[in-house]
Amino acid sequence: MKGKLSQIIEESLKKAISVRELQLDKFPFSVIIEKPKDKVHGDLSVSIAFSLAEKCKKSPLEVASIIYKHLKPETGFIEKVEIAGGGFLNFFISKTYLCKSMIEITRKGNKFGHSNTGGGKRIQVEFASVGPTGPVHIGHSRGAVIGDVLANILEEVGYRVTREYYINDVGTQIEILGKSLMARYEEILGKKPEVLEGGYEGQYISNLAIKLKEKYGEGCLSKDVSFFSCFAVNEILVGIKKDFEDFGVRFDKWVNESELYHRGEVKNTIELLKKKGWTTLENGALWFADDVLVRSSGVPTYFASDIAYHLGKYKRKFYCIIDIWGQDHHGHVSRLGNALKVIGCDVNKLEVILYQLVSLSRRGEPVKMSTRKGEFITLREVMDEVGRDSIRFFFLMRKSSSHLNFDLELAKAQSLENPIYYVQYAHARIFSIFREAKKQFKIKNSPTINDWRELEILNEEVEIDIMKKLAFFPDEIAKIALAREPQGLTVYLQELAALFHRFYTEHRVISNNLNLTHARFVLINSVQIVLAKGLRLMGIEPRKRM
RNA sequence: GCGCCUGUAGCUCAGUUGGAUUAGAGCGGUGGCCUUCGAAGCCAUAGGUCGGGCGUUCGAGUCGCCCCAGGCGCGCCA
Structure with missing residues (x-):
């Protein structure tokens, strides 16, 4: 509009x-x-x-x-x-326009809101990428929700989106992971392992050690660290994939950092930077500005492989590259951009969305999380406790740059008052009306309409407000997509639900006036379509009953 | 110390690329609304110097600078 x-x-x-x-x-x-x-x-x-x-x-x-x-x-x-x-x-x-919009919604159904402003251009969204050193914890889940829903919305406005997960499966942390598992494995076989400073200590490491023992007995005692690393990464990755699957997040592509090494991309990228004269040698290490690309040991850093990874993204010719990272990575943004710039990449195509990490508390007491020490709350635990839809809605209620405090007890206690129920309730009420209508009339769940004049009978102020709100839905989606702010969806849905609840309280849908009843069927059916659409874009399943 | 983010009602937060003499919502408080499609709802009411100051503008919660408070980052980790 x-x-x-x-x-x-x-x-x-x-x-x-x-x-x-x-x-x-x-x-x-x-x-x-x-x-x-x-x-x-x-x-x-x-x-x-x-x-x-x-x-x-x-x-x-x-x-x-x-x-x-x-x-x-x-x-x-x-x-x-x-x-x-x-x-x-x-x-x-004009009211005529509004009535015609209702017809459009009724006809298009769940396709309403779709547009082709993206023109089929390809956008890559990389999100939720965390090292496979442990289960997904709740903090990372925020990035997963933002990325997943943003991708949904971009698809809705006509972009072709590739959802990508970058697996940091090499490096120091992975080595420590392997050593941690090795130590635990030796321990349960009665050996006294070397003391490991700063190793991973979570219960999941012990579980992996038990799994190794069951599978190979004592046969792994002669294996080196890389064997344990590899085993741990593969096992943990299976868990991560399952966690995201159950959370309703899907990826089109999983990229292993190790593959970039095998294909020589990291080496080539470093050579490219060298050739362009942007690197310096100091204390045996290779530097780009203030950051190390290759350690004095000869092993490249994460920085180097990430440049290579992004160079690869440019070579795949995306219209736009979106990275969604935790705020703790913000220092990485400018140096990555600078490196890409000097090797000829158009950095305007790269958008980095930083989200503030979730701070967790229990009854107001902060819960410190550390993956390494195994002191963390996993996505899985919270899903079991408060449900996946609530987490999704809650994480999308604030813009990504805002801090998000998530109190587990509060989330549980408030679960009945969670705003998601407000929206779901509106949706369920509409189904309830249609169930009632079925008893009285022989109608289907989806009313049909051909002539907009049949809707002119809708004259109540709240009815007009609802029609306007619905007619603006495509604009709303377009705005959210352009601004890359998926949290706008929660605001819109709550406002629409509020209008519906008011309408429901003030007026009856089913009445003796058949013309009015029919017009209101069309109206609430349109509300249902848009509510369901909005919820699905958020990865939440709309409910027919509460 | 440097950098990024945040500061709006008792609490949690909206506030549309600056817009219209009364800055919004939920929770919590107070008072109402179920013979009728689901009261997980609705209506009314109380509650605010938009952290503070200066500036830009016809116009600032929104932009700029300074200060205050909180979070995070600043590794040959990722």
């Missing part, structure tokens, strides 16, 4: 310029359309007269009047236009 209106304004401006009523050297490249807070200011409003006033040497009111004069009476979309507040142009959407 905003796009439609900005086009109308642009045409008016062009006309005004061509007849020299507005003196502008440059055409303003974008017309910003806003949604006023107050209904009396219309459904959509434009404040461009203020910004043009100075350039044209006219008052905002004069500019607004000129734009107003050249507006083409539009095709039933706009009911009326007002100039107010000294230069605002306020537009009121």
Whole structure:
């Protein structure tokens, strides 16, 4: 709708310029359309007269009047236009348009909201990538939700999305993991292992050791660390994949860091940086600016392989590359960008979304989490405790840059008052109405409608508000996709649910007035379609009963 | 010390690329609403110097600078 209106304004401006009523050297490249807070200011409003006033040497009111004069009476979309507040142009959407929107929703069903603004361009979203040194903990799950839902939304607006998980399966941490497992294995076989400083200590390590013993007996005592590392990584990865699967997160591609080494990509990338003259040798290590690419031991760092990984992404020719990382990686952003820049990558294509880590508490007492010490709450545990849908909704209620405090006891205690139930309840109520309707009429769950005039009978204020809210859904999705802010979905769904609950309380759907009943069936069916759509985009299954 | 993020009602947070003389929602508080499609709901009411200051602008919760408070990062870890 905003796009439609900005086009109308642009045409008016062009006309005004061509007849020299507005003196502008440059055409303003974008017309910003806003949604006023107050209904009396219309459904959509434009404040461009203020910004043009100075350039044209006219008052905002004069500019607004000129734009107003050249507006083409539009095709039933706009009911009326007002100039107010000294230069605002306020537009009121026609009821005809709203009624026609309901027909569109009814016909399109779960395809409503889909658009092709992305034009099939390919976007890669890399998210939730954590080293396979332990089970997924709840902190990482936030990145998983943000990435998964953002990917859903980008697909909805017509991009082809590749969801990718980068597995850091080599390096110091993996070696420590192997040593930790080795020590535990030796321990349960009655040997006294070497003391290991800073090793991984979680119960899952012991479980892996037991598994090794059951499978090979004492046969692994002669194996070296890399054997244990490899075994641990593979086993843990199986668990991670299962965790994400049960959490409703899917990936199209899993990339192993080790593969980048086997294919020589890391080496080639380092050579490329060297050749371009951007590296220095100091204390036996190879540096790029203030960071080490290759250790004095000859082993490349994570930094080096990540440059290689991203160079690979560029070679795959994505329109846009999105990385979703925990805030603790923010120091990595600029140096990665700088390195990519000097080897010829267009860094404008790279977007890094940082999310604040989840801090966990129990009855207000902070819970310290450390993967290494095994002191952490896993995604699995929280899923069992509060349910996957609640976690998803909760994690999407705040913008990614906000801190998120997650109190386990509170989450459990509030589970009945969790906002997700508010939205789900609205959805379930609609099904309930249709169940009741089935008893009284012989109707299907999905009413059909061909003539928009049948909806003109919907005159209550809250009905009009609902229709507007629904008609704006595609705009909402587009905005969320563009801003890369999937949390906007929770706000929209709560607002729509609130309108529905009010409508439900104030008015009856099923009544003696058959025409009104039918129109309201169409209305609530549309609400159901959009609620379900929004929830599914969030990876939450809409409920028919509570 | 340097860098990133955050600071809005008692609590948890919205606030649309700066917009309209009354800054919103949920929880919690108070008072109402079930003979009728699900009360996990609705309505009303109380509660705020938008951390503080200066500035830019026709216009600032939103942008800039400084200060205060909290979180995180600053490794030849990833």
